[in-house]
Structures are given as structure tokens and as C-alpha cells.
Amino acid sequence: MATTSDEQAAGQHYLVCGIQDCQKNGQFYCNDCHQPMCEQCKEEHRKSPNNKNHNIVLYRQRKHRLPTEKCKLHPTKNVDIFCRECNTPLCLKCFLGKEHKGHEFDDLEDIYAEKYALWQGEFSKIQKYFLPTSEDLKIDIKEDVKEIKKIIETIRTSMKDEAESLKNLVDEVTSEKIEHTHTMEKSLLQMLKSQETTYNDYIKYLGKMSEKFQEYLSTTNQKLLSSKILKLKTIPETSKPVPPVFTPGQFNRDDVAKLLGRLNIPNTEPEKRKIHPMEAVSTPMKFTEKQMEQGKEKSDMKPTLSLSSSVTKVREYSVPDVNNAFHVSADKSGRLWVSDIKGNLVQTDLQGNLLQKIKTSGGGEGYHTATQDGGLIYTDKDEKKIYRITPDRIITEFIKTGDWTPLSVHSSRINGDLLVGMITDEEAKVTRYNKAGKEIQNIQRDNQGQGLYSLPHYITENINGDICTSDWNKRAVVVVNKSGQHRFSYTGQGSVFCPYGICTDVLGHILVCDTDSKTVHLLDQDGGFLSVILSSQQGIEHPHAVCVDDENNLYVGQLNNKVTVYKYLE
Template identity: 30%
Template sequence: MHPRRSAQEVLLCNLCETAALHSRCEVCNINLCKACVGDHLSDSSKQHNVMPFLQRKSTPNYPKCPKHANELCKHHCEKCDIPVCITCVSSGKHRGHKLSDFLEKLSAKTQNLQKDLKELETRIYPRYQKIASDVQTEKAKIETNYGKLTTATEQEGEILHREITTIVNRQKSDIQEMKNKHLYTLNKNTEEIIQKITELKQIISDLKSILKSNDVSLTSTYKSRNSEFRTLPPKVQVTLPSFTPQKINTDQLREMFGSLSPLSINTEHGDTMKSAEAVPSPPVKPLLDEPRLTATIDTEYSSLCSVSCLSEDQIWTCGDNETMKLLNLQSKLMTSIKTKSGKKLSDIAVTRDRDLVYTDYSNNTVNLIRNKKIRTVITLQGWKPHNVCCTASNDILVTMVSNDGKQSKVGRYSGSTEKQSIQFDDQGRPLYSAGRYIDKYISENKNLDICVADWAARAVVVVNQLGKLRFRYTGHPSNTEQSFTPVGITTDSQSHILTADCDNHRIHILDHDGQFLRYIHCDLCDPWGLSVDIRDNLFVAEYYTVKVKKIQYM
């Protein structure tokens, strides 16, 4: 801002920038002081319209024409969907095109913007806030709910501990009782023996006294008790008790203790809110009888493998080297990024967050590029990645082959965690052909089916989100030139499946159940990678011409 222009000062003349403004030229869209009005009117190259500033009209802010520097775009070409100036119109480039007043077009778009803003502020944003609030409430409940589980577990443990303590104490009491009985028996036996020993001592003493006295009367009256003592006292035989512990069966113990029900986390697809106008659903887009080529983009690879839409007018591409290129519809290189390994990549895909994912066959990795920084998110063990796509739930689907080339499968990943592996049908037969260097392009349909173009099997293999085989499409009977050779594959808003039939130089359009609808030709040459933008424009990467063709087919 000019240092002398502020909210507290008068507006100044745009020419001298010193005097206060007095008038305004509606044609040139500038403010003038009294002194500069004459100088401005002396320019006869235009027919000026100068009036007092307070009587000025609300001058529309027409954009400048990018091709004709001195012209303003006062019209809008409906077919090309761009603003144009009168020179653009008279040049003949827009002959036959419907032209509308730029201000009318701007007004209509402004109304749409206002509707969008109102819907976002009053309906959509509050719903998101409520959902976020509900999640926070749910998180707040976690401590309470899991705390109750922990308490219940501890209480059950205390009950079991008490039962075990009771059992142990009872057994200790039984042991003590056995011990007491044992000791009583031994003590009684000991008392009997001691009594006998006392008697024996007395008899021995008496006999010695008799022999020493030589008293005939004592000798004649003596009666022997030896026979009585020859029978020895009984010996107590006691078999000591023993403890035989039972082998603990951990499974039975766990079952007896109780079990937790499994944690079940289901991510349901969010409800789709009706628009503010309460339109039930967008109308079905019919297929064009004659698809139209609307743009051709040069990529400057030696061979072109993949294309993925970043927006309606920018596409990511990859070919026969280690470089990924972001190009606009005029073939201008917006940016380029080399793989982390420096080796040729296999495939690319754009995520819902507009990041780029690529697969690197050389080091068995899947990598994410955000703000030009590369981060490895998946490292495969025993498998090599081929092609990749990103799902509506922001998962990553990867086609891969085993290191020995004898097995193929599809893996679903959330971050670096494998959530699903799709390899066999219900009879245990492989869903996909094997082969070490055979690409299998992949796409998720709007009905969440997983579609794989299996070139070696000459088939499009479609499974549902659980990995159950739905159908195989092996080409249309009209394929008489060459056998069906599906390479690239993509899907659109109508759940159509589009696959590139490279040897026959055309695209097959199928419905979501695999029924053939029609071909797209458009002078295609070796179509390979495919991608569809949000407006259902098809982008086709041609392998040998290394061009990307934008085609309108709906």
C-alpha cells in the first residue's frame, strides 16, 4: 500500500498520487484529481468517460485478457469455459461457440458461491463439528468403560485368590490333623515301651539282689517273667501322606476365569447429506455416442506407463525412468520428483489428500510424497509391488508378486499395516496370474469392488470389498483383430469400469456388473495407464507416443 494512503486520509489521484481525487474515468477505471483530468482526456487512443467521483457508476472489475494485454475479458465462452475479450472473439477461435456476458456468468457463479458458503456454514460444517464432538465424547467414555473392565477383572481375580487361599488353608489344616494323629500314636507307643523298660530294669535289679544274697527263700519263690517280655511291643507302621498337584490347564483356567468379548471397530461410510436444494441424487450421466478428444499432453518420456489426476487440469505421470512429472493441459512441467532409490518406479496414484504414492519394485517399497518429501510407508517382505491405487477410505491397494514370481495377490494397507490379503477364490484357486514382471493395474469402484486388469490372464478380475470373486471380463466378441489385452484400469462416478485394451488400441467401458457397454477409440495408439478426474474426463497414457490424451465420454 502507498505510504500516504490510509483509512484516516483522503483518497488520492491515481496519476499524480499527491492531490485528492475529484473525478473517475469509467473506461480506464482510475481516479483523477482536477489537475489531471485534462491530461487524461488528451489521450485520444480511447473514448474516455470522466465523471465526478460521487456520481461514478459501480465499475465492473473485468479481468485482463492473458493473450491481449490491453483488452478486458467482457465475455465468457461456454464451450471452452474461459473468459475472452473482443479480440479473442473476432479472431475466429471461438466461432460457433456460445458466448455469454462475463458479468452475468460471474453473477451466476457468485450466487453458487453464496449458496455453497451458506450450505457449508449452516449445514455441513455444523455436522462435522457435531461428529468431532461425538468422537471427543466417545473418547471421554473410554477411561470409564475400560476402567470398569479392569475393575471387573481384578474383582474376579480377588475371588479366585480367596477361593485358592481357602483351599490351601483347608489342606494345611488336614495336614496338621494327620500330623497330630501320627504323633499321638507314636507317643502312646513310646509310653508303653518306657513302662516295659521300667519293669525290665526292676526285674533285672531284683534278680541281681537275689543272686548276691544267696537267700534260699527268695530263690525258691522267684517266678520268671522272661516269656512275657520275649514278645516285643508292637511297632507302629505309618504311611506318610503325600501331595499330588494337578497339572494346571491354562485354557480351562482362562475359561473358568472368564473372557473378554473381542474389540470390534467398524468404520462406516459417512452419510451423504442432501444438498440445500434437497436434490435426491445427481442425474445419471449418459455415455456419448462419439467421445471427444479435448486435449493432448506431451510428456517427453521414452515410454509412458501411468497417469493419475491431481485436478481437472493437472496430472501426474511416470514412464521408463525414476522421474515423476506433474504436467498441466498445455504440457507445461509444473514439478518433477525422483524416486528415493534413484531406480525406475512401477506405478503412481494420488490420495484423497492430494499426496502422491508410488511403488518401487527395486527395493520392495510403497512410498508417499507430501510437500516433495518422500516417506516409505510400506516395506514388503517376500513380495515385490507392482501397481497401486488409493481407496475412498484412504487405504492403499497394491498388486504384488512373490519374489520367485510364482504367486500374485492384492494387499490392502492402512498406513503400513496390512488389513487384507486377496489371493484365492472360494475353491482355493489363484485369482490372478503369476509372473515376475507382469503389471496388474488396479482400481476401486464406487461400490467398493476391487478391479484388477490382469494382462497375462487376458481378463479383468473383479472382487467385492471382502475379496470374494464377483466376475471376470475376458473381452467382447467383437475382438477379432487381437486378443483382449487389458492394461490400465479406472472407474468413474457412475461405477463404470474402463480398461485399456492396448493391442486393439481402444478402451472398453463396462458397467459395475461387467456388462460391456461400448468402446472408446479417439485414434488411440497403445493405450496404457488410465485415470478419471472429478468431472469424469478420461486421461489415457499412450505407451509409445508418450502422450496423455484427455477424452470426454460422458
């Protein structure tokens, strides 16, 4: 990430006082001299009569220096005056010329500083309100998309069920009618069978009568004359059956559509999406040193924390049953969880006494995190699961991550959500789970569709909701806002940057271990490099893990089994 000229001049260690050969931390800034100053040099600077009206502020509240720009008419002169009448910037030579005689002028640096503050304020609004709010609305829309799809699918299912019900009813009625045709057919056929039997009997009768007539015809005349006269029965009468007639039902498509219900959108006014009003978002107020001193005199106000001019070692102790301290988590009770590269995860008190030990498949990652209730959550890479330990030491399976291997995990101090950095053979992402373990957000790509992560092996959250990830393969600290929008990537101060453990503090600082330079870097909330807060000068040899507890103590784990505690805020 690009740094200002003042920060570059300060070098990699910290922002150095700009007074002569002073090498102390330049936490103050003289807006008139445009120099960073330590507290001692600031006091000396104010003692000089020439500097009594100089405006001295905290470094982060400094007035930004006017960029150097040469005059177009006088290329050897710098532009630093603004003519109100002509609405144009001028150099000193233009100012002294006849063309602008009698005009009113302003200091161009004051105008620039004012404009810079306005631009910074607008930029801050974009970053802190407009972008996150818009991203939240996008998430709201995505949820609506899911809900609409769910509702429409339910309607489709209901339609199919209703149609199926109608089909079943049609089939049932049709079966009954067809069964009735069989009954009618049977009755008619029985009637015809009876008629056939009648004629069969009559034909038999005629056969017998034929035989008698032939017998009579073959007898003598005397016998024929004395025989009885035979009379034939008449042909039986029968009736032709009346066949049934089918009358088709009188219905059309609309009739069927009515039977199957109606689909429409209610005549209801759509509810407008709720856009939360913007709170006061602006650049930091420009307090003068006098105002700061007056503020300190107010006894009813709680002192505000700030960076100390030096880092103080508080204590150091060895952690039992670990070979190295690759990750450190401090819980509310002051106890400490420490893990090494071989999957040993132990809990100790502040004297280094072993309280409990767990064997996992974790390694050189930030795979455990203390929770708000005093418990712990840790990942298991081999099983692709996340486990939870309650304050009374009960271990339960919490989340299964499917095809994704969970590497790093962080329990939010803002809302208790769980942030998990995870990978597959091809991809990497950060997933957010709520307290119940339900997946609610996946962060994987930037606005251009490029992958944000490669190996997110340490993860944390800042006070503004930013998700800060230490990515070994990217050689960067990747920071996105709470909506997953990429804010910045910090790539160190040297040619090689190897980020490991990462944490944040109550002031929004980001602290990250650089295993290449064997130092701990301190960044501001927007990724600006502030200082190398820990190096070999403070006795640090191989820092791999950092953690800040509720008392603002900084814990540093190294490539041995030692954890060292420092104070850097006051």
C-alpha cells in the first residue's frame, strides 16, 4: 500500500520525530512547519517565540501539505496563493505583478486543507455508509430473490397438486361412468340373448312340425283324410334394443382454468426497503494541542487511549506441551489458549500453568478463537469440522464445512458471528456463520470477479466490522468491509512480506506479524502503515502470533514455546 512522504521518510520502524537527529516516535505534527514531532520536541518547539502561534495537533489530525505545483507563467516558482477576484492559483511572482494588484487573496494551502478535509469526509461517507449500506441492500435483495423463488416454487407445487387432484377426480368419475356402460351393455346383451333363445326354441318347434307334415304327406288318402288339421304357431315378436347415447360435457379451457384456481399479484403497495439514516461520518476533528490539554484537565472525562511513545514488556512465560506458539487466543477470564504447528492446543493461566490440552489436526494457522461466553471454537482440517468447547470444558461438534477445509476462525466481539477462512484445492473464501452455526455470508471475489483470497490462514475483525485476513500465498493482509466489499490490501514495507498472526485493538489498529523481517507491523484502520511496533530491539525473535486482550495487553507468540506480553497503549 502506498504511504505518504512523511511515512516513507520515517522508514520502516516508526514515524520519526522530524526535529534534527531525534529518533523518537513523532506522534504530534506542526501544521505550520509540516514536521512530525515527539512530545519532548513539541514542548521545545512551542517555547520559541517564533513558533508560539504554530498549530500543533496529533499526527493523525494533521493538515495535509499542499502538493508541489509549478506556476505555468513562472516555471521556477511554486503555486501557493489563490486570487479570489480571478479565481486562480498564483505563485509569489504573479502575486506581486500588476495584473492582480488590489485583489483579495487566500493561502492556497488553507484552501487545499479545507478541500482535502471535505474530500476525505465524502470518501469516508462512501466507505463507511454508502458502500456498506448499498451492499446490505444487495444482500437484502438476494434474500428477497431466495424468498420469491421459494414462494413461486410453493405455488407451482400447489398448482401441480391441485391439477393432480382434479385428474384423480376426473379419473374416478370416468371410471364410474365406464362401469355404468358395462352394466348397460350386460343388460342389453342379456335381453338379446333371451330373444335369441326364443327364436332357437321356435326353430326347434318348426322342425318338429315339419316332421309331422312330412309324415302326413306319406300316408294313404284314407288316413290323411282322417287326421287332425295341424296349425302353426305364429313367429314370436321381439324388439330391437335401444342403444345408449353419450352426450359430451359442455366445458372449455376457461372452465378448467377456473376449477384449478387463479394466480395474480395482490393490489398492494410495495413496501419500500429500509435505508438506515447516515450517522455522523466525517474526518477526525482537528483538535489543537491547547484543546487537548484543556480536555485532559476535565476530571469527569475518562482518559482516551492512545499509542504510547514506547512499548513496554510486561511479562513472559513458557507454555507447557507446545513446541512453538503459532497462535494465541486470550479469553475474558485472562486465561490463554496457545497452539503449535503439530496440532497441540493447550489452555494455561497467566502463570503458564497447564489447565487443559487437546490434540487437533491444526498447524500453522489461527485455527482457534475465544468466544464471548468464555468458551473456545477451533477447526479440524482433516475432519473438515468446527468444534466448540464450553466454559465447563464440554467439547461438541458445531459445524460441518463440507468440501471446504477450514483454516482460520474468529469469534466476533461485535455480534458473536463466526468468521472462517477456508480453502479447497482450487478456491479460497471467508464464510460468516451466526451464533447458531447457520451460514449467512460467503466472501470470495471482488467487484471484478477476481478471487480475494488464496490461503487465508489467520483472520480477525476490526471495530468497524472490517474483516481482516492474513493471506500467506497473497503475501498480503486483505481487508473487506462487513458486506464483503474489498477495501484495501496491505503488502508490507519491504520487497518481501510474509504475513502470519493478525489482530486488532480498541482504537481500530491492525497488528500483523511479518515472519520475513521478524517484526510486528502496526497499521491504522484504513491500512496506513504507522510503525514497526515490535522488532528485535524489544527482544522479539520470530513473532508468529498476536492477540490483544480486554485489558489492552498485547500477547506475542514466537517460534519457541514462549509468549511475551507488552503494553503499547496508554
